[in-house]
Amino acid sequence: MQYRIYHMIILISLGIILTNCSIRTKKESHSAPKINKLAFADSVWIKFRDALQERQLDYLINNSFDSIQCIDCLPDSLKTKNEIYFSRDIYKQYLKELMHLDSLNSYDYTIFENDTMIYVNYSIQWKYAEEGAYGLHYIFKKSDNEYLFSGMITTP
Numbered sequence: 271m272q273y274r275i276y277h278m279i280i281l282i283s284l285g286i287i288l289t290n291c292s293i294r295t296k297k298e299s300h301s302a303p304k305i306n307k308l309a310f311a312d313s314v315w316i317k318f319r320d321a322l323q324e325r326q327l328d329y330l331i332n333n334s335f336d337s338i339q340c341i342d343c344l345p346d347s348l349k350t351k352n353e354i355y356f357s358r359d360i361y362k363q364y365l366k367e368l369m370h371l372d373s374l375n376s377y378d379y380t381i382f383e384n385d386t387m388i389y390v391n392y393s394i395q396w397k398y399a400e401e402g403a404y405g406l407h408y409i410f411k412k413s414d415n416e417y418l419f420s421g422m423i424t425t426p
Contacts, residue, residue: 311383314410314417315390319374322365330361335413339421343367354421368422370394370406386412400426 321329334357341353343364360368371377371394382389388410395403405425410417 309381311381311388314388315379315381315408318408318410318419322369323373323375325365327361330419331358334361334419335411338419339409339423340364340368341421341423342370343422357419370422370424388417 318330318333320326321333336357337354338357338360339352339354340360343353343355343360344367374392377392377394380391382391390408390410392406393403394406407423407425409420409423411420412418
C-alpha cells in the first residue's frame, strides 16, 4: 500500500512538472545523429546517455551533482529512505542499475524542458508492469548555467 502511495505522489509531481514544461519527442535512428541538428536538451541527454553506455566515469561524475537519486539501484537492504546516493559510488558500483536497460539507444524517448530542468522519459514495455509498461525518467537540473544529472526514477 505504501508503495502505491509513494508512486502516486511521484506521478502527481510529474504531472505538475510536465504541465509547466514544453514537450518535444525525439525518435532516433540507429545511426549516429549529428549534434548540430539536435535541440540543446537532446544534445545534453545524448552525450550523457552515450557516456553511461561507454562507462565514461569522469564525464558522468563531472556532469552530475555530487548526490543523485537512483530508484531501484541498490538492493532493498542498502536503500536509503529517499534513495539519494553519492554519484561517484553509483557510477562505480551500480551503473548497470542506473541505466536500467542493456542499451538506451534502441528506445524512443521524449524530453520535457523548462528554464530549470531537462526531463528525459522512456516508456518501457514490460509484461509484468501493471499497464504493460513502466516509465524510466532521467532528470537534469540547472546549476550555474549548465545542466547536471540529478537522478533516475521509475514509475509504474
